[in-house]
Amino acid sequence: MIDKIKQKIVTRSFFKENDEQLHHQKIVFTNGCFDVLHYGHVHYLAQARQMGDLLVVGLNSDASVRRLKGEGRPVNSEQARAYVLAALEMVDYVCLFEEDTPYELIAAVQPDVLVKGGDYSVDNISGSNIVLKRNGKVCVLPFVEGFSSTSIIEKINK
Numbered sequence: 350m351i352d353k354i355k356q357k358i359v360t361r362s363f364f365k366e367n368d369e370q371l372h373h374q375k376i377v378f379t380n381g382c383f384d385v386l387h388y389g390h391v392h393y394l395a396q397a398r399q400m401g402d403l404l405v406v407g408l409n410s411d412a413s414v415r416r417l418k419g420e421g422r423p424v425n426s427e428q429a430r431a432y433v434l435a436a437l438e439m440v441d442y443v444c445l446f447e448e449d450t451p452y453e454l455i456a457a458v459q460p461d462v463l464v465k466g467g468d469y470s471v472d473n474i475s476g477s478n479i480v481l482k483r484n485g486k487v488c489v490l491p492f493v494e495g496f497s498s499t500s501i502i503e504k505i506n507k
Contacts, residue, residue, distance in 0.1 A: 357435035358443050364405075364457045371403065378460035378476075380407030380451040382414045383430050384423040389466075389492060391437070396490055397464040398439035405442045405458050406434050407451040416449055450475035463487045 364371065377400045383390055398404040408431055414423040423430065427445055434443045446454045455463065455476030463480040469489050471477050477487045 354432060354435045357441065358431045361444060361446070361454055361457045363442070363444070364459070368459075372459070374403050375401035375462065376403045376405060376458060376460040377401035377462040377464060378405045378407065378451075378455060378458050378480075379464040379466075380409070380446075380454070381466075382409045382418065382423060383434055384414060384418070384425055386430075386433050393466045393490055393492075394434075394437060395439050397462075397488075400462045400464065400486075400488065403441040404439055405444065405460065406440050407454045407458075408434065408443055408445050410445050410447045413447055413449055452476050452479075455479050459483065461485045464490060466490045467492055 377397050379394070379397045381390075383406075394404065394406070408427065409417065411423055411427045414427075425433075431443045431445060434440050444454060444458075448454075452475045456479055460480060461483070462485060463474065463476055465474050465488075467489065471481075471487045471489070474487055474489070480487055
């Protein structure tokens with residue numbers, strides 16, 4: 350079981366090396382920090398997975414999370430966050446990225462569907478141009494109200 354989980358954590362080069370095999374399937378891509386995994390994350394990932402055959406999760410590295418969220422974040426290391434995500438049945442692959450956006454990772458994965466949660470517009474989702482150029486689909490899923498890693502961390506700190 351542990352080996353199966355670890356095999357789902359891949360590097361960017363995995364997608365180039367397995368391009369032929371992977372692109373016979375509808376690939377869904379999403380990304381995030383997933384610092385403190387909660388109901389909202391799981392609900393969102395389950396919805397994303399229903400949109401295709403494979404779900405690839407781009408995971409912000411520790412340095413990337415720190416730049417985006419500030420000092421004191423992430424609470425959990427990139428290895429721990431990747432392992433927890435990979436253990437979820439609906440997640441097929443987890444790939445870390447160092448940049449502030451997943452643009453380069455999206456270019457490597459070449460997904461058919463790009464999914465983001467929140468109040469984004471298609472125009473301001475990193476990598477949307479890559480997916481749309483391939484006649485793919487970009488979807489924005491609403492947040493599940495009352496769930497965010499930041500609010501959970503704040504609640505714990507009180």
